[in-house]
Amino acid sequence: DTSSPSSVIIIGAGMSGISAARTLHDAGIHDILILEATDRIGGRVRQIEIGGYPVEKGANWVQGVGGQKINPIWGIAQKIHLRNFFTDVTDYNNFTTMNVFKQNGGVYPRDVVKTAVEIAKRGTEFGFNISESLKDSSEDMSVLTAQRLYRHVPTDALEMVIDFYYYDFEDSEPPRVTSLKNTEPRRFEIDFGEDQYFVADRRGYASVVRYTATQFLSSKNGIITDPRLKLNKVVRAINYSKNAVTVQTEDGSVYHAKAAMVSASLGVLQSNLIEFKPDLPSWKTLAIYEFSMTVFGKIFLKFPYKFWPTGPGTQYFLYAHERRGYYPIWKHFEDEFPGSNILMIIITDDEARRIERQTDAETEAETMEALRKMFGSHIPNPTDIFVARWWSNRFFKGSFSNWPAGVEQYHFDNLQKPVGPIYFTGEHTSEKYSAYVHGAYLAGIDSAEALIKCLKKGSGETP
Numbered sequence: 001d002t003s004s005p006s007s008v009i010i011i012g013a014g015m016s017g018i019s020a021a022r023t024l025h026d027a028g029i030h031d032i033l034i035l036e037a038t039d040r041i042g043g044r045v046r047q048i049e050i051g052g053y054p055v056e057k058g059a060n061w062v063q064g065v066g067g068q069k070i071n072p073i074w075g076i077a078q079k080i081h082l083r084n085f086f087t088d089v090t091d092y093n094n095f096t097t098m099n100v101f102k103q104n105g106g107v108y109p110r111d112v113v114k115t116a117v118e119i120a121k122r123g124t125e126f127g128f129n130i131s132e133s134l135k136d137s138s139e140d141m142s143v144l145t146a147q148r149l150y151r152h153v154p155t156d157a158l159e160m161v162i163d164f165y166y167y168d169f170e171d172s173e174p175p176r177v178t179s180l181k182n183t184e185p186r187r188f189e190i191d192f193g194e195d196q197y198f199v200a201d202r203r204g205y206a207s208v209v210r211y212t213a214t215q216f217l218s219s220k221n222g223i224i225t226d227p228r229l230k231l232n233k234v235v236r237a238i239n240y241s242k243n244a245v246t247v248q249t250e251d252g253s254v255y256h257a258k259a260a261m262v263s264a265s266l267g268v269l270q271s272n273l274i275e276f277k278p279d280l281p282s283w284k285t286l287a288i289y290e291f292s293m294t295v296f297g298k299i300f301l302k303f304p305y306k307f308w309p310t311g312p313g314t315q316y317f318l319y320a321h322e323r324r325g326y327y328p329i330w331k332h333f334e335d336e337f338p339g340s341n342i343l344m345i346i347i348t349d350d351e352a353r354r355i356e357r358q359t360d361a362e363t364e365a366e367t368m369e370a371l372r373k374m375f376g377s378h379i380p381n382p383t384d385i386f387v388a389r390w391w392s393n394r395f396f397k398g399s400f401s402n403w404p405a406g407v408e409q410y411h412f413d414n415l416q417k418p419v420g421p422i423y424f425t426g427e428h429t430s431e432k433y434s435a436y437v438h439g440a441y442l443a444g445i446d447s448a449e450a451l452i453k454c455l456k457k458g459s460g461e462t463p
């Protein structure tokens with residue numbers, strides 16, 4: 001089936017695609033078409049249920065609150081009264097009241113944890129200072145190199161789990177990979193503030209995306225009915241010339257437009273899901289392949305009753321294993337959903353890929369072994385398990401981008417640059433806030449504004 005041409009086809013209805021579409025709409029470009037591969041909008045913001053409780057398998061925190069500027073996602077969250085909880089992640093002292101478990105049982109004495117945290121904190125500050133000194137130079141290094149310069153590379157199980165908490169928990173890749181200059185200190189914290197809020201709302205974090213969508217797409221009772229949004233449309237090919245695009249979907253439909261806005265994740269761009277005809281130029285391909293698409297994994301376990309500590313300072317507990325990143329970070333849901341008896345585990349990178357590949361029964365057995373080391377052999381098995389699989393999903397191929405050491409600013413700029421009439425958006429194109437929901441939102445606006453300039457000039461060409 002072939003439909004009448006639009007001005008712009010937007011590929012993907014996640015935060016960035018919806019924000020780009022709204023920006024186009026607000027600029028008077030109403031003949032747009034949004035093609036989304038899945039049966040919903042929201043993309044990597046997605047709620048699921050475990051044992052009757054709603055949890056977020058993708059984005060969970062609104063990160064960057066309490067600073068000089070208002071994080072746009074926080075603005076929307078306030079407007080729609082999204083239920084959320086303050087997370088004390090930047091308070092280093094939290095560790096002293098937090099439970100850090102030893103590999104084979106028992107907790108570390110608090111003063112031992114406190115000392116390890118203080119060393120880690122000084123290492124981070126040392127890194128900040130080097131990072132500042134590199135800002136105007138072409139030099140960069142990994143976070144690990146900065147730790148070596150500081151003459152303290154975390155090596156024992158306790159140091160490693162604290163290191164994981166400060167770096168991998170945020171970047172989803174180890175310090176060995178992450179660019180110091182482009183990651184530390186974190187830009188969103190400087191601009192929007194250091195506070196973070198954990199979303200736990202039955203409507204889901206994705207209601208932020210739906211709210212943005214209903215500002216320009218027609219809807220009935222909260223359900224979007226606008227014909228300009230087409231769900232279950234998997235884009236497989238984009239043919240382009242100087243100022244026209246033809247988009248083909250898996251079901252054999254063909255759509256024509258003056259320009260396309262691709263919001264699919266960096267992981268999708270690194271895969272061969274979408275074929276570009278002609279091939280993208282090598283400067284573009286290189287930028288896509290050089291950047292990292294990380295895997296931030298989440299496991300949810302539901303138990304018949306709770307056997308972990310609750311109360312102030314217990315939001316998290318850490319498991320310090322000699323194998324770095326082995327089921328390191330655990331969070332309970334007593335504050336969000338009292339009596340839910342749910343635990344969430346965070347894993348990243350190779351461990352997250354390994355866990356996606358194995359069966360849930362295998363993962364359950366591993367997590368129970370760890371829990372029995374921590375809490376004793378008497379604890380019950382879970383009644384439910386949910387393992388998020390973002391990496392195996394062909395529409396995502398990972399969780400969010402990370403800037404690896406050695407990748408230059410111009411490579412990053414090339415990620416965002418249009419190729420003829422094909423524009424790019426998505427969290428990975430956000431100038432300052434890549435990886436985050438607010439990055440996706442702001443990138444959508446930036447990419448759309450660049451496209452609007454071109455359309456108004458009467459051509460869809462690269463500026």
Ligand SMILES: Cc1cc2nc3c(=O)[nH]c(=O)nc-3n(C[C@H](O)[C@H](O)[C@H](O)COP(=O)(O)OP(=O)(O)OC[C@H]3O[C@@H](n4cnc5c(N)ncnc54)[C@H](O)[C@@H]3O)c2cc1C
Nearest residue numbers: 012014015016037043044059060061235399426427437440
């Ligand atoms: C596990 C996890 C935890 C996270 N935690 C946080 C957090 O706490 N805080 C935070 O700020 N951020 C977090 N993030 C990151 C945040 O979710 C993303 O940065 C943001 O949602 C990305 O939005 P996007 O529009 O760039 O991409 P996406 O949400 O991926 O949207 C792209 C859309 O394109 C669609 N698509 C892909 N391929 C095609 C195709 N071929 N044809 C048609 N459609 C296609 C996809 O289905 C998707 O809907 C997390 C992400 C994950 C996965």
